[in-house]
Amino acid sequence: MSAPTTTRKLSTAEQRREALLIAAMPVFAERGYHAAPTLEIAKAAGISQAYVFRLFPTKAELFAGVCDVARERLLATFRDAAARARTEAGDVLEAMGRAYGELLQRDRDVLLVQLHSQVAAGQEPLIRDAMRRTFRDLYALVARESGAAPEQLTGWFAHGMLCNVMAAIDADQLDEDWARALAGDQKDCA
Amino acid sequence: MSAPTTTRKLSTAEQRREALLIAAMPVFAERGYHAAPTLEIAKAAGISQAYVFRLFPTKAELFAGVCDVARERLLATFRDAAARARTEAGDVLEAMGRAYGELLQRDRDVLLVQLHSQVAAGQEPLIRDAMRRTFRDLYALVARESGAAPEQLTGWFAHGMLCNVMAAIDADQLDEDWARALAGDQKDCA
DNA sequence: TCAATGAGTGAGTGCACACTCACATCTACG
DNA sequence: CGTAGATGTGAGTGTGCACTCACTCATTGA
Numbered sequence: 075m076s077a078p079t080t081t082r083k084l085s086t087a088e089q090r091r092e093a094l095l096i097a098a099m100p101v102f103a104e105r106g107y108h109a110a111p112t113l114e115i116a117k118a119a120g121i122s123q124a125y126v127f128r129l130f131p132t133k134a135e136l137f138a139g140v141c142d143v144a145r146e147r148l149l150a151t152f153r154d155a156a157a158r159a160r161t162e163a164g165d166v167l168e169a170m171g172r173a174y175g176e177l178l179q180r181d182r183d184v185l186l187v188q189l190h191s192q193v194a195a196g197q198e199p200l201i202r203d204a205m206r207r208t209f210r211d212l213y214a215l216v217a218r219e220s221g222a223a224p225e226q227l228t229g230w231f232a233h234g235m236l237c238n239v240m241a242a243i244d245a246d247q248l249d250e251d252w253a254r255a256l257a258g259d260q261k262d263c264a
Numbered sequence: 265m266s267a268p269t270t271t272r273k274l275s276t277a278e279q280r281r282e283a284l285l286i287a288a289m290p291v292f293a294e295r296g297y298h299a300a301p302t303l304e305i306a307k308a309a310g311i312s313q314a315y316v317f318r319l320f321p322t323k324a325e326l327f328a329g330v331c332d333v334a335r336e337r338l339l340a341t342f343r344d345a346a347a348r349a350r351t352e353a354g355d356v357l358e359a360m361g362r363a364y365g366e367l368l369q370r371d372r373d374v375l376l377v378q379l380h381s382q383v384a385a386g387q388e389p390l391i392r393d394a395m396r397r398t399f400r401d402l403y404a405l406v407a408r409e410s411g412a413a414p415e416q417l418t419g420w421f422a423h424g425m426l427c428n429v430m431a432a433i434d435a436d437q438l439d440e441d442w443a444r445a446l447a448g449d450q451k452d453c454a
Numbered sequence: 455t456c457a458a459t460g461a462g463t464g465a466g467t468g469c470a471c472a473c474t475c476a477c478a479t480c481t482a483c484g
Numbered sequence: 485c486g487t488a489g490a491t492g493t494g495a496g497t498g499t500g501c502a503c504t505c506a507c508t509c510a511t512t513g514a
Contacts, residue, residue, distance in 0.1 A: 108298035122493045193383050195433050205433050213442030224445045232426035239425050243385050243395050252403030255414045312463045
């Protein structure tokens with residue numbers, strides 16, 4: 075099983091690992107870290123449960139991997155939004171906020187994984203570290219791309235967190251004034 | 265077991281239920297909804313596990329009860345802060361923000377239960393409802409006491425959510441710039 | 455004094471789940 | 485071809501947990 079002489083390809087196991095992460099994300103997103111059974115994840119990925127543990131030694135490591143995938147999606151979304159805003163000479167921070175709102179509509183798993191990892195962080199150091207990496211990279215990217223002042227960035231992140239929570243309790247489907255006020259402006263998180 | 269003729273007292277079972285909720289809160293706060301075993305909760309309350317289930321038919325109902333206790337503590341804190349701010353002619357919303365920051369230091373369980381209920385809300389309707397009640401009452405109270413405009417209230421709640429998340433990952437113990445920026449101003453959430 | 459009701463428990467039960475292991479099959483290379 | 489190493493799995497194992505049940509003891513009201 076030596077590498078081909080010329081082209082450098084991912085090994086099959088590496089491909090499997092990536093596919094597994096993609097398949098695991100919606101399961102973790104829907105059920106949370108503790109309530110998501112590895113058997114269901116294995117089924118979603120189309121492999122045996124045993125092989126899940128061959129690819130990731132523990133469930134916590136699998137989940138941390140999923141967190142990293144979610145982080146990458148977030149970063150890519152914001153990088154995209156910033157680039158587009160700059161070519162159109164729009165406000166970068168505002169564009170990123172809109173992009174986040176759109177992402178939450180389109181790819182709810184990213185949001186939910188974020189939320190679940192926040193609470194699992196308290197119990198699994200691996201997950202807490204993944205969470206911190208996410209904030210570190212996100213903050214650096216948004217700060218650099220937008221050039222906004224720290225207070226502005228803090229407000230921006232705060233609105234993002236509110237969006238997450240409101241989405242988690244499906245507040246946008248409620249016809250009450252608090253829900254309209256707090257969840258209504260999910261589109262312009264900035 | 266008919267009621268005494270004159271004074272209306274809580275039944276003993278009712279007292280037990282309340283004591284159980286108080287004892288269960290730190291366990292749920294530390295381990296989360298799924299990871300908190302009812303046996304440990306029973307021990308913390310000094311009763312048998314069997315009796316836990318006599319007092320609350322399911323674990324979800326027990327947790328929802330704990331959420332309600334946390335909600336009451338939050339409401340009381342804000343009511344207090346508002347009253348004090350008014351007698352001192354200070355800004356009510358700002359005082360409430362400070363009070364929240366202080367509460368997070370003093371009674372971390374309230375925060376953590378909040379956080380855990382947000383994710384458990386996705387799976388247990390009882391818990392989701394408890395969560396919604398919390399936001400409804402909280403929003404109504406803060407709006408009424410402060411008289412602030414909706415956008416201001418939204419910003420206020422958003423900062424509160426950011427505080428929660430930063431506290432959950434112990435960001436205030438990190439020496440990185442994103443952590444300082446996002447978790448540094450936990451004291452003045454307003 | 456004696457039923458009737460409620461508080462409280464010890465000892466389960468059944469099940470779901472994280473993780474393991476012995477084994478099978480494929481692929482690459484000499 | 486043969487074999488070494490990698491991919492992959494069926495069939496467990498042990499454990500932890502939500503929830504139950506049959507039972508005891510205390511209180512109360514007549």
